[in-house]
Amino acid sequence: MDLLVLNTNLDAVSVMDTYESFIWNDRYDRPGEFELYMSMTLSVLEYAKQDYYIQSRDSDHVMIIENIKIESDVEDGTHITVTGRSLESILDRRIVWGRLILNGNLQNEIKNLLNTCIISPADPDRRIDNFIFKESVDPSITDLTIKGQYTGDNLLDIIEKICTEHGIGFKITLDNDKQFVFEFYAGVDRSYDQTEHPYVVFSPKFDNIINSNYIESKAALKTVTLIGGEDQGSARKYTTVGGGSGLDRRELFTDARDISSDTGDGVVLTNEEYTALLQQRGIEKLLENTDVTSFEGQAETTVMFKYGEDFSIGDIVQIANEYGHETKARIIEIVTSENEEGTSVYPTFATITEEMI
Numbered sequence: 146m147d148l149l150v151l152n153t154n155l156d157a158v159s160v161m162d163t164y165e166s167f168i169w170n171d172r173y174d175r176p177g178e179f180e181l182y183m184s185m186t187l188s189v190l191e192y193a194k195q196d197y198y199i200q201s202r203d204s205d206h207v208m209i210i211e212n213i214k215i216e217s218d219v220e221d222g223t224h225i226t227v228t229g230r231s232l233e234s235i236l237d238r239r240i241v242w243g244r245l246i247l248n249g250n251l252q253n254e255i256k257n258l259l260n261t262c263i264i265s266p267a268d269p270d271r272r273i274d275n276f277i278f279k280e281s282v283d284p285s286i287t288d289l290t291i292k293g294q295y296t297g298d299n300l301l302d303i304i305e306k307i308c309t310e311h312g313i314g315f316k317i318t319l320d321n322d323k324q325f326v327f328e329f330y331a332g333v334d335r336s337y338d339q340t341e342h343p344y345v346v347f348s349p350k351f352d353n354i355i356n357s358n359y360i361e362s363k364a365a366l367k368t369v370t371l372i373g374g375e376d377q378g379s380a381r382k383y384t385t386v387g388g389g390s391g392l393d394r395r396e397l398f399t400d401a402r403d404i405s406s407d408t409g410d411g412v413v414l415t416n417e418e419y420t421a422l423l424q425q426r427g428i429e430k431l432l433e434n435t436d437v438t439s440f441e442g443q444a445e446t447t448v449m450f451k452y453g454e455d456f457s458i459g460d461i462v463q464i465a466n467e468y469g470h471e472t473k474a475r476i477i478e479i480v481t482s483e484n485e486e487g488t489s490v491y492p493t494f495a496t497i498t499e500e501m502i
Contacts, residue, residue: 146180151207155323159192161199165224169208169257173332173459173477174308174315176233176301179208185215185223193227203481206231207319232305232313232317232325236301239271239429239445241287244296244409244423251311253290255304259327262300276325285331286313291447292502293429294422312475312497314459320498332459336473345456347494348465353445355491356467360439367397367434372427374419384420386427397434401426440464440474443491452479452490464494472496 148161164183171177179199183189199208211229218224227230239262247254256278263276271422281287289311296397308315313331320326325388335345347354369387376382381402389395404422406414414422446452456462458479 148200149199149200149202150192152194153196155198155319158197159228159406161192167482169201169204169481171204171231171458171479171481173475174313177206177231177478179229179231180224180235181227183225185225189225193225198319199229201481205318206316209234209252232319233315234301235263235273235276235297235325236304239300239392241295241298241300241303242266242268242271244294244405246292246294246408248292248418248421249290250287251291251307253382253427254285254291255307255329256280256487258300258303273294273325275323276327279326281329283331292421292425294408296403296405299326306429306432310429330459332457332461332475334461334473335456336461338473343455345450345460345462346465347444347450347462348471349467350465351449353449354464354466355443355445357464358441359466359468359470360437362437362439363436366395366436367429367431368393368395370397370399370427370430372399372401372423372430375405376422382419382423384423384427386424387431398429399427399430438472438496440470440472440494440496445491446492452492456492458492461497462494464490478480 148167149157150159152158159180164181166180166182166258168180170179181199192253193213195208195210195213197210199210200223201213208231209229210227211447212227214228215228216224216226241258241262245258245261247258259276259278262271264278266272275423293303304315308329313329314321315327315329318326318328333342335342337344367387368389369385372384372386374382404419404426406419408414456476458476459476461473463471464474474491474494474496477495480491480493482489
């Protein structure tokens with residue numbers, strides 16, 4: 146696999162085609178990663194530089210070089226390991242500067258958030274000139290709504306949590322005008338629960354599951370949370386989300402005192418509006434404490450169903466093992482690995498119950 150190296154001006158400066166091993170991870174709702182391992186030469190340092198970019202013709206994503214490690218060994222010689230994350234990690238460089246409330250259409254609210262933090266912020270030093278927002282027309286995106294209050298939160302953390310809650314993905318790609326293009330997207334359902342698209346099934350009976358791990362766990366499960374908001378003592382505001390009774394009820398406390406009814410711009414939220422924000426925080430905490438039905442496996446993607454033709458990252462597929470465990474799962478990651486033994490491409494699955502409560 147040939148890799149194109151771009152400098153900080155996004156101009157192509159070199160092609161990487163000689164290395165000992167290479168791993169490239171594309172992810173659905175968070176930044177991907179890469180690792181490149183090769184023999185060390187002086188010429189490598191001319192293009193293996195922090196903040197340079199790496200493109201692969203087999204992926205929509207572009208990676209940013211973040212870490213460079215040089216190791217010398219008497220027997221094996223000197224090697225360099227280059228690692229980093231994809232363009233989505235740019236969001237990790239910004240926080241919500243002050244207090245901000247999101248309440249309304251998901252896509253519009255996140256567009257406003259990106260405008261405030263990156264595209265057209267009040268402080269010009271926060272601006273990234275070539276960063277743009279591309280609106281989706283997919284009803285799976287345009288019909289969604291969100292609510293939440295954030296103060297100093299990391300931008301990447303916010304968007305990752307929102308995507309996890311709603312089962313959608315996001316990506317930042319590089320267009321022909323050297324612009325970083327942010328957009329939301331949703332995968333295609335190819336499971337048995339639909340009839341619009343051909344089924345994609347990974348199962349031992351089709352010889353396209355190389356290995357698998359099936360896990361069920363309720364150890365971290367919480368079903369109801371008491372959320373504590375602003376003020377203290379008897380004046381403190383509380384609300385709840387979730388439910389259950391008897392042994393089926395598992396309780397959690399959520400400290401949300403950082404959420405304020407005073408938005409800081411002269412507007413004071415009503416009790417209903419403030420309670421809705423507290424409940425949204427409670428939903429987020431319950432999402433972090435769900436029961437787990439995990440079905441992981443390394444799949445063969447060159448025989449029956451081919452990546453990029455029959456399925457893509459974010460798609461929902463049917464998976465099964467030889468013991469009768471079967472479920473639908475989303476493809477949340479595509480791992481490409483290349484070494485002296487050859488090239489392999491395999492998906493990572495996440496069962497749908499992990500994405501939403």
